Amino acid sequence: MTQQNSQTMAQEAEFAYLTKIADSLDQISEWQGKAVSLLILVATLQICYELVMRYFFNAPTVWGLEMTVYLCGTTYVMSGAYAERYGAHIRVDVFYNNWRPRTQAWFDLLVTDLFLFFFSGALLWHGSIWFWESVNQGLTSGTIWDPIIWPMRLVIVLGALMLMVSGIPKFLRDLTRAVWNVKI
Amino acid sequence: MEPGLLTILMFSSFFALLALGIPLAWTTGSLGLIFAFFLWGPDAMSVVVLRVWDVMGSFSMIAIPLFVFMGNMLQKSGIAHDLFKAIQVWVGGLRGGIAAATILLCTVLAAMIGTVGADVTITGLIALPFMFQRGYDRHMALGSIVAGGALGVLVPPSIMFIVYGVTVGESIGKLFMGGVGPGLLFGGLYIAYILIKCYLDPSAGPAAPEEERNVPLIQKIALFKSLILPIGLILGVMGSIFGGIATPGEAAGVGALGAILCAGVRKQLDWNNLSDSLYETMKTVGLILWIVFGAMVFIATYTLGGGAEFVKTALVALPLNPWLVLIIIQVILLFLGMVLDIIGITVLLAPIFVPVITELGFDPLWFGVIFNLNLQIAYLSPPFGYSIFYLKAVAPPDVTMADLYKSVLPYMALQIVGMILCMVFPQIILWLPNLMVQ
Amino acid sequence: ADKVYKWRAQTYAVPGSVGYKALETSLKDLKAASNGRLDIKLYGVGSLVGPFEQLDAMGMGIFECGFNAPAYYAGKDPAFAALFSLMSIWESTSDVKIWSYYFGGLELARELYGKYKVHYVGPALVGAEPIMSKVPLKQLSDFNGIKIRTAGGLTSELFKKLGASPVKMGGGELYTGLDTGVVDAAEFVSLAENHDIGLQEVTEYVLYPSFHGNTATCDFTVNQKAWNKLPDDLKALMESWVFELDARFDYQSAAESARALQKMKKKGLVHTQLSSEDMAKARQISLDVANEWKKKSPMSAKVIDSILDYLKLTGSIK
Ligand code: NA
Ligand code: NA
Numbered sequence: 001m002t003q004q005n006s007q008t009m010a011q012e013a014e015f016a017y018l019t020k021i022a023d024s025l026d027q028i029s030e031w032q033g034k035a036v037s038l039l040i041l042v043a044t045l046q047i048c049y050e051l052v053m054r055y056f057f058n059a060p061t062v063w064g065l066e067m068t069v070y071l072c073g074t075t076y077v078m079s080g081a082y083a084e085r086y087g088a089h090i091r092v093d094v095f096y097n098n099w100r101p102r103t104q105a106w107f108d109l110l111v112t113d114l115f116l117f118f119f120s121g122a123l124l125w126h127g128s129i130w131f132w133e134s135v136n137q138g139l140t141s142g143t144i145w146d147p148i149i150w151p152m153r154l155v156i157v158l159g160a161l162m163l164m165v166s167g168i169p170k171f172l173r174d175l176t177r178a179v180w181n182v183k184i
Numbered sequence: 185m186e187p188g189l190l191t192i193l194m195f196s197s198f199f200a201l202l203a204l205g206i207p208l209a210w211t212t213g214s215l216g217l218i219f220a221f222f223l224w225g226p227d228a229m230s231v232v233v234l235r236v237w238d239v240m241g242s243f244s245m246i247a248i249p250l251f252v253f254m255g256n257m258l259q260k261s262g263i264a265h266d267l268f269k270a271i272q273v274w275v276g277g278l279r280g281g282i283a284a285a286t287i288l289l290c291t292v293l294a295a296m297i298g299t300v301g302a303d304v305t306i307t308g309l310i311a312l313p314f315m316f317q318r319g320y321d322r323h324m325a326l327g328s329i330v331a332g333g334a335l336g337v338l339v340p341p342s343i344m345f346i347v348y349g350v351t352v353g354e355s356i357g358k359l360f361m362g363g364v365g366p367g368l369l370f371g372g373l374y375i376a377y378i379l380i381k382c383y384l385d386p387s388a389g390p391a392a393p394e395e396e397r398n399v400p401l402i403q404k405i406a407l408f409k410s411l412i413l414p415i416g417l418i419l420g421v422m423g424s425i426f427g428g429i430a431t432p433g434e435a436a437g438v439g440a441l442g443a444i445l446c447a448g449v450r451k452q453l454d455w456n457n458l459s460d461s462l463y464e465t466m467k468t469v470g471l472i473l474w475i476v477f478g479a480m481v482f483i484a485t486y487t488l489g490g491g492a493e494f495v496k497t498a499l500v501a502l503p504l505n506p507w508l509v510l511i512i513i514q515v516i517l518l519f520l521g522m523v524l525d526i527i528g529i530t531v532l533l534a535p536i537f538v539p540v541i542t543e544l545g546f547d548p549l550w551f552g553v554i555f556n557l558n559l560q561i562a563y564l565s566p567p568f569g570y571s572i573f574y575l576k577a578v579a580p581p582d583v584t585m586a587d588l589y590k591s592v593l594p595y596m597a598l599q600i601v602g603m604i605l606c607m608v609f610p611q612i613i614l615w616l617p618n619l620m621v622q
Numbered sequence: 623a624d625k626v627y628k629w630r631a632q633t634y635a636v637p638g639s640v641g642y643k644a645l646e647t648s649l650k651d652l653k654a655a656s657n658g659r660l661d662i663k664l665y666g667v668g669s670l671v672g673p674f675e676q677l678d679a680m681g682m683g684i685f686e687c688g689f690n691a692p693a694y695y696a697g698k699d700p701a702f703a704a705l706f707s708l709m710s711i712w713e714s715t716s717d718v719k720i721w722s723y724y725f726g727g728l729e730l731a732r733e734l735y736g737k738y739k740v741h742y743v744g745p746a747l748v749g750a751e752p753i754m755s756k757v758p759l760k761q762l763s764d765f766n767g768i769k770i771r772t773a774g775g776l777t778s779e780l781f782k783k784l785g786a787s788p789v790k791m792g793g794g795e796l797y798t799g800l801d802t803g804v805v806d807a808a809e810f811v812s813l814a815e816n817h818d819i820g821l822q823e824v825t826e827y828v829l830y831p832s833f834h835g836n837t838a839t840c841d842f843t844v845n846q847k848a849w850n851k852l853p854d855d856l857k858a859l860m861e862s863w864v865f866e867l868d869a870r871f872d873y874q875s876a877a878e879s880a881r882a883l884q885k886m887k888k889k890g891l892v893h894t895q896l897s898s899e900d901m902a903k904a905r906q907i908s909l910d911v912a913n914e915w916k917k918k919s920p921m922s923a924k925v926i927d928s929i930l931d932y933l934k935l936t937g938s939i940k
Contacts, residue, residue, distance in 0.1 A: 431799065484670055
């Protein structure tokens with residue numbers, strides 16, 4: 001028992017740097033998610049301001065509706081990483097739950113994590129091309145307000161990037177669990 | 185590739201990978217991209233960024249974070265507590281009265297909140313301990329909350345109608361109005377079932393003790409006070425939509441501010457409650473929107489490959505009565521609802537089925553509501569039912585999944601009866617939208 | 623056997639609407655005329671990508687071709703808005719066609735679309751558009767203070783000059799927008815298409831013909847690579863087919879609009895028209911807007927100058 005314990009502890013020490021990487025990446029996902037969540041509050045207040053201006057003063061702003069859409073749109077994309085950090089993405093686990101933890105880790109390592117990286121990677125790749133084009137051509141939204149649109153396209157790039165980053169801790173944990181049967 | 189072959193390949197790999205336990209969002213998104221790559225090359229994979237961008241620019245989608253936030257904030261505000269106390273004093277004297285009060289509470293909550301999660305969580309926290317304490321039958325108590333909470337889909341506002349409306353281009357205002365009739369019908373069916381069952385078998389839901397019932401009338405009337413905030417919120421949200429002041433998305437913003445104010449009135453507004461609500465919202469938005477992104481990529485590839493057209497042609501050409509085709513569609517939805525996420529089903533299948541329905545000559549608005557009636561059952565149907573998961577999360581630890589699965593069966597039967605009624609008598613759905621259009 | 627080109631096209635129009643049906647019929651003709659070699663499948667608005675993303679999607683080759691209102695691309699280059707509509711500066715659809723085919727319009731449009739890896743085949747127009755509203759719009763001064771949906775572009779500027787607040791919205795969200803009072807009025811292509819999406823259910827007045835768009839120019843465009851691969855006979859066929867499509871689009875829309883107006887009046891909507899003085903005034907403001915719009919981009923200046931030169935030549939403007 002003690003021998004096994006000390007062996008585990010030795011292993012854990014061995015993987016300490018991986019633990020550290022995983023934990024700090026988790027912190028990044030956590031921090032950005034919490035920061036972006038404030039935009040929901042901003043959008044709430046901004047909508048009510050806009051409605052008051054529109055309904056009571058008949059003076060809608062030119063930027064109001066569009067701004068709300070951008071604020072909320074930012075939360076759609078950035079929330080992916082935050083949900084991943086808490087394992088909130090919906091999966092059907094009827095079979096999965098019956099597997100041993102190590103089998104689950106192998107499966108996630110070879111399939112699930114790959115799917116996450118593939119999807120977010122494709123979005124990152126094409127999002128970047130698309131972002132770059134909007135910078136190069138100085139694209140605007142074409143509305144009355146007509147703001148430049150690269151900041152919103154940058155949000156797609158950042159959201160995809162953050163989603164990849166949020167997948168790395170899980171990948172590391174699956175890796176150590178699958179290969180060395182160590183829980184970090 | 186032949187559309188028939190594409191259909192088989194895409195959907196069989198989808199179900200296989202999903203069953204293995206890959207999250208829905210990554211399964212649909214990645215499969216959509218892989219098929220796009222093999223069919224048309226790497227450039228076609230850019231469909232992912234175009235679809236994400238399109239969702240980001242939608243006026244209606246903004247309702248999702250705002251309604252989720254509103255629900256979380258209302259939960260912290262505790263206004264449902266007072267409301268439940270009032271309803272329960274009024275109807276608690278009946279056998280099964282507390283369960284009936286729970287359905288009423290759910291209906292009122294559903295008229296304030298756009299999400300089912302908040303309905304079930306709030307009611308689960310308030311009404312469940314109360315019913316257990318009064319010796320209610322376990323399944324009666326659990327079932328009433330799981331089913332009552334799912335009314336949130338039908339009684340407007342509802343993010344399900346919003347996702348549906350955005351996906352197929354149906355009017356969200358009309359869908360909201362179409363949900364009112366069925367919402368009231370389903371609530372009525374649940375209450376009738378509870379009262380009849382408890383009347384016949386008092387042990388299932390005993391009446392409140394005498395001393396609790398003997399509240400002086402003046403006090404009973406004073407309890408109406410607790411209705412002020414909820415009614416204010418309902419008027420704020422639905423009133424701003426149908427009073428011509430705000431879009432459904434903006435109305436969600438009004439509701440969110442209203443919920444913050446309610447928390448303030450009840451002295452529950454502090455940074456902890458506010459930030460917790462925001463962080464929780466972020467999690468829910470992440471899981472909903474990425475399912476939408478993934479499903480949109482999947483369905484765009486499938487449609488580009490001629491799949492949707494293939495299904496439409498095949499279903500319309502079937503030598504069957506249109507009603508039979510409709511029933512087949514309903515049965516497919518019912519089965520998928522057992523194992524699949526509701527948003528996923530909407531984004532994946534509504535664009536395929538709606539053209540079929542229109543071609544067969546059915547009213548698309550009516551079908552839109554029927555579609556969501558069916559998905560409302562999916563909230564309950566085992567094994568994958570959100571409503572069940574939400575309640576499990578707040579129920580006492582001795583409540584097992586088996587308890588919950590068993591508790592929903594009578595309510596699922598009622599839902600199917602209700603759905604058949606709405607199909608046979610379309611006016612249940614259409615009377616209100618038609619009235620408003622006049 | 624000859625190679626079959628199986629293409630996909632997306633349109634701004636809603637399946638079942640007049641615009642969609644005209645296109646569907648014409649595509650069937652094209653298939654028959656090409657002996658089955660040009661087989662284009664049509665998709666309704668938003669079923670592949672959103673209308674604002676359509677130019678990108680065609681450039682990237684996500685689908686090969688499309689039929690859309692270039693106003694949706696105004697964020698890319700303001701010149702697209704000028705191609706789509708010059709408010710009441712154009713007097714008729716045939717004016718636009720003469721300019722397009724015989725006064726350099728086609729070449730300019732090809733230069734503009736070429737920058738986005740898309741080949742411009744040709745225009746297809748509809749005539750005068752209506753404005754449908756919840757408030758009476760009988761004279762220009764009635765526009766002061768109202769919220770009105772537009773697709774963006776020059777029309778927005780025109781409405782702004784009249785004191786209205788323009789709101790940019792896709793066609794799909796228009797019904798709800800009017801129903802919930804986010805806008806008081808809306809302009810959205812032809813009267814028939816307004817009727818198809820049910821705007822008469824949520825409005826009380828129809829201003830027709832309106833001053834904001836005597837013509838609206840949609841166009842048929844093809845991914846450049848896909849176009850280059852097409853054999854010469856099919857290229858020629860497609861060009862003449864767009865000519866035919868344009869006629870069908872224009873006439874069918876006019877016919878259906880006449881019927882739609884009848885139905886709307888029957889339903890109790892009030893039909894209003896501006897006085898000729900107000901129409902003349904609107905045309906002057908339109909010219910001012912167009913001249914300001916030239917500053918927005920080099921292509922925009924080229925397109926508008928070319929159009930104004932043509933109209934001066936015909937004596938339509940001074
Ligand atoms: Na609701
Ligand atoms: Na289910």
